[in-house]
Amino acid sequence: MPDAPMLQVEGLTFRYEDMEMVFDLAVARGEALALLGPSGAGKSTLLSLVAGFERPLSGRVIIAGQDVTAWAPADRPVTSLFQEHNLFAHLSAGENVGLGLDPGLRLDAAQQRTVAEALGRVGLEGLEARRPAQLSGGQRQRVALARSLVRDKPLLLLDEPFSALDPGLRLEMLDLVAQLQAERGLTLLLVSHNPQDALRIAGRTAFVHDGHVLAAGPTAELLRAREPAELRRFLGPDPA
DSSP states (O other): OOOOOSEEEEEEEEEETTEEEEEEEEEOTTOEEEEEOOTTSSHHHHHHHHHTSSOOSEEEEEETTEEOTTSOGGGSSEEEEESSOOOOTTSOHHHHHHTTTOTTOOOOHHHHHHHHHHHHHTTOTTOTTOOGGGSOHHHHHHHHHHHHHHHTOSEEEEESTTTTSOHHHHHHHHHHHHHHHHHHTOEEEEEESOHHHHHHHOSEEEEEETTEEEEEEEHHHHHHHTOSHHHHHHHOSOOO
16 A cells, blocks of 8 residues: 555635636655745645644644644744745854754754754854854845754655755755755645746646645646646747
């Protein structure tokens, strides 16, 4: 019998202004799935529902076989990474990462080693003492990614965290996420409006439009098929 999905979203409904959203989605353990769609389609709302930052009107969120629909965000086996990296300006890089282990920053020696190892893993070894203002935009996102790693949660939600970076740096960060995902066996859900991001790291993609998942499948096949019509309009003229 195949393993149960890491994430199941079943009949999840949410209303925002005059849009009623209804989501159904399953993500396998260890899978990287991209959510593509136009602005306002509901991609970020879906991530917020999974993370617990928004509460659905009905339906269920099941993570690792447990119904977490009523759980608080802090109790869910989820880490979220956003474009706004949410680093504290008065804390060092090491302290910002340490918040992922203990909000009071009462870290023992083993936890301090974990912080240093996480910063080294994202290419920031030796920069533990620098504050966010002393780091570049890419380095700040690496700090946020390191904080996600020390939380050691099986489901990682990425809401366009690298869209403000230069193209080359964005690709570098996507590659780093893909490498870390493979090493740790993470399940990844990536929100993007850029099909190239999906092709870069997501084996499967779901297309979200007007609060519904209209299509899902292997990324290259989905983008090549250009169906339904809403996806075709989103992608624009066929370069072929």
